[in-house]
Amino acid sequence: MVLIxxxxFQALDLVGPMEVFSKANTYAPTGGATPFRYGLAIASASGDxxxxxSGLQISGAVPLGKLADDLDTIMVSGGSVEALGDSPEGRSLLLWLKTHARNARRVASVCTGAFVLGAAGLxxxxxxxxxWANCGRLQEMFPGTQVVADAxxxxxxKVYTSAGVxxxxxxxxxxxxxxxxxxxxxxxxxxxxxYLRRPGGQSQFSANLAAQAQASDRFRELLRWIAEHPTDDLGLPALADRAAMSERNFGRLFKAQTGMTPSTYVELVRLDRAKMLLETTNWPLARIAERSGLGSVPTFIRACHRRIGVTPEQYRARFRLPAVAGEAPGNTP
Structure with a gap:
């Protein structure tokens, strides 16, 4: 296995996976004639x-030209793709990938390493x-790719791509x-x-964080309050009154600030809460719908279908924490 x-490059994109594979060698089964072990190498176009x-230096990288031809897994880190660009290092890396990716069992990228895979035609x-900040650009540069922005x-x-850091x-x-x-x-x-080994289909960020990233300080405080009170009256009149604005002006400014309508944001916040409860409790759907502010099971099911494309039961089956899955439904309020 080689990490490039x-x-x-972004340090955690490289050393994070390196630690995982190195630690896996500690827990890998030791029986059998040929015990499993990851052979790990950090490589770069020219080596050294x-x-x-961030200024972290890694010495002793293996030159790509000295790697074996029969690599099992190739993983490309993210970082400054602009710095790589059309440099000799970048050209060497792309040529090497085009030649060696076809023989590898798996090819993967972390963060903006996807741009390297895209440039290599993979x-x-x-x-x-x-x-998430680069998904639009990835789609523009490689229109033949179906970019999944929220995964x-x-x-x-055989190709694996991952989000940031x-x-x-x-x-x-x-x-x-x-x-x-x-x-x-x-x-x-x-x-x-x-804390949690997140499955691939999990969202990169919550609706609350996504909206707050765009909003002004005035609206950011309201967004936080909404997220903390999903079961309150969060209709347009109540929110406009809390913001001391007319409904029309509030709705217009809210969309300008967050990129979504108040009703959409409220539904996403409530769905975020419901997803957390699906992952961490064995509560029945009716209780989750009530405690998340979605109100009823039919409303809960429609929101799941509309926003994440699965039923609540399907989401729970995929993402519930292992420690929760084995417990009987509780009566915790």
Whole structure:
């Protein structure tokens, strides 16, 4: 397995997955004639020292030309794709990928490393993702790719792409699970003190964070209040009154500030709360609908279909925490 960096790479994109695979060697089964072990190498186009965008230096990188031809997994880190650009280093990396990717069992990228895979022609006709801030650009540059903007990581055939920074750890854990099973992947996650091993279909960010990123201070405080009170009256008249504005002016400014209508934001906030309860409790759907502000099970089901394309039961089956899955439904209020 080789992890590829370049000058301007993002440090965690490289060392995060490296730690996961290294730690997996600790928990890999030791029985059998040929015990499983990841053989790990950090490589770059020319080898020697590579410098991250934060100034971290990694010395001793293997030159691409000295790597074996029969690599199992190739993972390209993200970072400053502009710095890589049309440089000799960038051209060498793309030529090497085009030649060696076809023989590898898997090819993966972290964050903006997806642009490198795209430039090498590896994303054509495939689904892919990258950091949420760069998804639009990825789609523009590679129109033959179906960019999945709201996913932690995406697998399409032998090509795997992941979102920003820590999502590379999630992808690495998924690859460990593919190779060694869920028990080893969870052991690695526990060892690295990860709160949750996030499945690929999880959102990169919540509706609340997405809206707050665009809003002014005045609206940001209201957004936080809405997120903290999903079961309150959050209709347009009540919100406009809380903002001391007319309904018409409030609705217009809210959309300008957040990119969505008040009703859309409220539904997304309530759905975020419902998803959290699906993941962390065994509560019946009626209780979750009530405690998230969605009100009724039919409303809850319609919101799930409209926003995430699955039923609440399907979401729970996929994303519920292992510790919760084995518990009987509780009576906690």
């Amino acid at each position: 960096g370049f000058d301007g 020292t590579i410098v991250s965008n 994303l054509e006709g495939r689904r892919a993702t990258t950091h 932690i990581y995406v697998a399409d055939g 820590t999502a590379g750890i999630d992808l690495a854990l998924a690859l460990v699970e593919q190779d060694l099973g869920a028990e080893v992947a969870l052991a690695v996650a526990r060892d690295l003190v990860l």
